[in-house]
Amino acid sequence: MLRDALAAAGYPERILVACSGGPDSMALAAVAAYFARRGHVDGHPVSVGAVVVDHQLQPGSAGVAATTATALRELGLSPVNIRDVEVTPTGMGPEAAARDARHAALEAAAHEAGATVILLGHTLDDQAEQVLLGLARGSGTRSLAGMRPARGRLLRPFLGLRRADTLAICDVEALEPWHDPSNADPAFARSRTRVEVLPLLEEKLGPGVAESLARTAAILQLDADYLEDVANDTFARLQEQSGSTISLPEEALRVLAPALRFRVIAKAAAAVGGQQPSYGRLLAAETLLRRHGSAGPVELPGGVSVYRLPLTQLLADGPSGPGGVPRGGARCGKLVFRLQKPPQI
Template sequence: MIRRPRLNPVVGTARNLVRAALDEAQVPPGSLILVACSGGADSLAVAATTAHLARSGQYRVGAVVVDHGLQPDSAEVAEAARGQLTELGLEPVEVRRVEVPSRGMGPEAAARTARYAALDAAVEDHAAGAVLLGHTLDDQAEQVLLGLSRGSGTRSLSGMPARRGVYLRPFLGLRRSDTEEICRFSGLAPWHDPTNADPSLTRSRVRTQVLPYLEDALGPGIVEALHRTSRILAQDAAYLDELAYAEYTRLRTTHDDGSLLLGEDALRALPPALRQRVLALAVVELGGVQPSFERLLAAENLLRRKGSAGPVQLGGKVSAHRQVRGPRVPHGDASYGSLVLRKNHPKPS
């Protein structure tokens, strides 16, 4: 009797995580699943794991390699990744080259924006049911630490979601060393991104300096603890966001000029965690950006009815002011006693 090679336990765990992610997202069997692959260990491990589902006939599995063109050998790296993915049996496998803008945002944010635009296009072109990303538990820990360094709130500290639309992150429970083990087991040669060791990048310093220091100073398990914290905060943030949206729907009224009105008394009655979220929802609906904590506090100061009635700039050219009595707002007008938020459009020259 021929004995099959024993399955590596990490590979078995990875397969279970991918199946669970697809089941949780209710991706129908037979759908095309795309793996976003950089050629690194994390995404190659996802590809090798998901290829098993294709071989067993559960799903069709393809891959997209995004070439950002930021390094001299990026085209060669992308083609090498394409070759390994094809050998795994994935189909289709394509390289999408993008241009990363050099102005308007930081290099990491610009590359991420270009990458997701390419992946969104691939989903539409191939009618894919899901895109699998290779982020690991280590990536999540780094994300939480970056949020802490920025003084962010619960949504940021909750880290990367396991699911966002068609994008799934099945490996958030695996360590980066686990993905390297999967690659060794599968006979894959991952690419090592030199930017991961670039001290000029904040995320790289967190990866190579901060987390190892914390592990040394606080003992092993800090990465798992940060991940656990992110999961708890994700639940809290989701619940608060749900409550805030219900309150926003209840309080929100619109004006003929396109501005949004929120009753002051009703806003004051809300707990700060909900009040600030309601204000942020109004800003985003008007086309602004998520306000900083300091901007939200400035808007809340208007509710105290002391000092200036505004306007307070909240971000993305959205401002808030307190409605006051005057010739244009006679006593008893429905808008009196409201916080008014509007998008400030540039005046024609």
């Protein structure tokens, strides 16, 4: 699996393995070390280093990081670095905050090492858990599509392996991985999904549930990619920008399929500096298209206001109306997106 992933990535010469010390990432490090010792993949030169991120969230985490780094060096990976990070609350939950801090540290380490690829040890079980959590939260296609095998520098070559497979690799290589106690902590939704929900589904529905969930993610990735490409093209065609304000013609938005309309509205919000809106906020913004006269504003995450300007107001305001939105030649109303200025302190 790793050989295929590296071939698809164009046989990168410099690779970093992200390793927590757990079974999945240690197994991945062991497989990568095989190529490191040979010095090539299918005749293409390669060197493999590793980075251990210490989130400093548990007592003794520094010792775990040091032990992991020693094991990685013994496997033949070089260089092996430890990165300490501070997990800052973001309002999106502790898991998301830790992930953001970890990814920032991995990207910085890859940049310093000149690595074009970072290997992550996520497995099919992780993918199944991701899909279940997305279903429980009422997420859309993008979230249900799960983790990508490749995204930017990140490669996940083990998405087709079960967690039991990585434990078997560790046994064969005589590795003693660290078992993170938080993975069994019922305080975390992902831990409850791993320890309670998936085993219950396997018991009640029969074996193969995890594989079916991962297969669902793979199918939805194709759908999500297609819709994303069409939405990007549609937004580029419809947007009218003046300074920090973006407007979209409501007549063109109305005729779009709902799956595209919501995506285009979300892209307009992001383009002026906002965050990804929830479905409820997108629905509120989309409802402005069915209003008469001036309507709004609807507040979206990240300080974005969206409101409707009717055709009559656009014509009356002339070539440059409020906010610098273009008015000349208007034939329909518009949805206007504007980032509100933060209060002066």
